[in-house]
Amino acid sequence: MFKKILIANRGEIAVRIHRTCREMGIATVAVHSEADATSLHVKLATESVCIGANAAKDSYLNIPRILSAAEVTDAEAIHPGYGFLAENAKFAEITGKLGFTFIGPKPEHIRIMGDKIEAIRTVKQYGIPTIPGSGGALSDVEEALEVAERIGYPVIVKAAAGGGGKGMKVAHSATALRNALHIAMSEAQANFGDNRVYLEKFLETPRHIEVQVLCDSHGNVSILGERDCSLQRRHQKIIEETPSPAVTDAQREKLFAAVANACSQMGYLGAGTFEFLYEKGEFYFIEMNTRLQVEHPVTEMVTGIDIVAEQIRVAAGLPLRYPLLSVTPRGHSIECRINAEDPDKFIPSPGKVTEYFAPGGPGVRVDSMIYPGYTVPPYYDATVGKLIVHGATREEAVARLKRALEEFVVNGEGIKTNIALHRKLVATNAFLKGDYNIHSLEHYLTTGRL
Ligand code: MV4
Numbered sequence: 293m294f295k296k297i298l299i300a301n302r303g304e305i306a307v308r309i310h311r312t313c314r315e316m317g318i319a320t321v322a323v324h325s326e327a328d329a330t331s332l333h334v335k336l337a338t339e340s341v342c343i344g345a346n347a348a349k350d351s352y353l354n355i356p357r358i359l360s361a362a363e364v365t366d367a368e369a370i371h372p373g374y375g376f377l378a379e380n381a382k383f384a385e386i387t388g389k390l391g392f393t394f395i396g397p398k399p400e401h402i403r404i405m406g407d408k409i410e411a412i413r414t415v416k417q418y419g420i421p422t423i424p425g426s427g428g429a430l431s432d433v434e435e436a437l438e439v440a441e442r443i444g445y446p447v448i449v450k451a452a453a454g455g456g457g458k459g460m461k462v463a464h465s466a467t468a469l470r471n472a473l474h475i476a477m478s479e480a481q482a483n484f485g486d487n488r489v490y491l492e493k494f495l496e497t498p499r500h501i502e503v504q505v506l507c508d509s510h511g512n513v514s515i516l517g518e519r520d521c522s523l524q525r526r527h528q529k530i531i532e533e534t535p536s537p538a539v540t541d542a543q544r545e546k547l548f549a550a551v552a553n554a555c556s557q558m559g560y561l562g563a564g565t566f567e568f569l570y571e572k573g574e575f576y577f578i579e580m581n582t583r584l585q586v587e588h589p590v591t592e593m594v595t596g597i598d599i600v601a602e603q604i605r606v607a608a609g610l611p612l613r614y615p616l617l618s619v620t621p622r623g624h625s626i627e628c629r630i631n632a633e634d635p636d637k638f639i640p641s642p643g644k645v646t647e648y649f650a651p652g653g654p655g656v657r658v659d660s661m662i663y664p665g666y667t668v669p670p671y672y673d674a675t676v677g678k679l680i681v682h683g684a685t686r687e688e689a690v691a692r693l694k695r696a697l698e699e700f701v702v703n704g705e706g707i708k709t710n711i712a713l714h715r716k717l718v719a720t721n722a723f724l725k726g727d728y729n730i731h732s733l734e735h736y737l738t739t740g741r742l
Pocket of ligand 1: 494579
């Protein structure tokens with residue numbers, strides 16, 4: 293096992309990774325920008341290295357600085373967390389070439405899944421259900437019109453290099469499609485330096501459901517269940533739960549078998565997430581994330597598996613301790629993302645935390661970077677923590693979530709949070725019934741009803 297791991301990230305996820313490392317007896321190296329010198333991940337780490345100025349490109353995205361920090365501290369492996377360099381195939385490759393272990397999937401799989409066209413083509417050949425569409429890059433307007441005619445309107449044009457909602461255009465008619473295609477291609481070229489776009493049938497009111505996988509280098513694949521991440525605003529998830537209130541056991545079983553087969557066939561390594569849209573009882577693959585995700589704790593709560601520990605173990609060549617096709621979950625878990633943002637305008641609202649109380653008690657977990665006196669810097673993501681609850685049933689989990697949200701206190705100078713929004717959301721009838729889709733939150737924010 294590794295003796296020392298460099299954590300190439302900040303905030304709550306750097307703290308989360310540190311915690312598992314310490315439980316495994318592994319020393320940690322924190323890297324940080326100038327503004328993050330007083331961050332919790334730096335305070336907790338065994339040692340730390342300042343890698344640059346506040347802009348992410350000068351620090352958390354600066355590959356030479358991070359690799360130099362690994363070199364001078366004698367770290368053996370690098371955990372990238374999520375965001376920043378986590379899905380940068382070049383970084384994974386260079387890390388390996390320099391003799392460090394990248395705690396994540398193989399560079400080839402990161403590269404394939406970064407290209408949405410290649411991702412769909414790859415998983416489809418292994419039997420994963422995909423959305424009717426062009427099945428590849430569109431070569432011209434005529435081809436787009438032909439495909440749309442065949443599958444029917446509305447359709448959606450997506451950038452191959454996009455993902456996470458960037459570079460998408462919906463078209464309800466041939467005229468609209470001509471325009472959408474033109475705009476999507478020039479935007480894709482401008483934003484990603486790659487003008488390839490593809491077309492899919494547009495699903496109107498799907499849920500967003502994702503499947504967590506974990507694979508080792510010995511051919512073992514473990515499916516750790518699904519997460520329902522439909523409650524989101526502008527592609528930022530705010531509440532996630534597992535199991536999904538909408539999926540039946542039969543549908544789940546069929547999907548997991550396909551996902552497990554795809555992982556084996558690919559020879560996938562480490563943690564990954566297959567993202568699906570779910571509508572009228574059918575799953576449709578959209579993208580794959582080749583990283584640990586923000587919402588991984590809900591899966592940990594119902595499976596009892598420390599996903600970060602398994603990531604580290606499989607990166608070190610050890611076998612999975614849970615080499616089961618599908619782990620049986622126990623109970624129900626829900627996560628609320630705590631963001632330092634204005635509750636009305638949703639703009640980041642960083643500042644100094646003067647009063648902080650994190651809830652505890654039965655079935656409650658808080659993954660956060662906050663401590664009293666901490667100043668949230670304005671340069672990075674607004675997510676400052678996550679409240680995760682577990683209950684024997686969804687009802688018990690919801691009751692604990694409400695109770696924990698009542699207890700949660702984050703007050704300060706300049707800082708505002710979305711805790712009050714969470715309190716309102718979890719009290720709605722639709723949430724209590726688990727009756728929501730990807731548009732529900734935005735609908736709630738404009739009409740007051742979920
Ligand atoms: C779609 C879709 C409807 N139909 N594809 C948005 C992010 C990217 N991962 C895929 N996305 C979507 N793809 C088809 N064919 C609707 C969305 C979508 C969405 C998906 C998941 C979670 C939130 C979303 C919010 C708006 C649109």
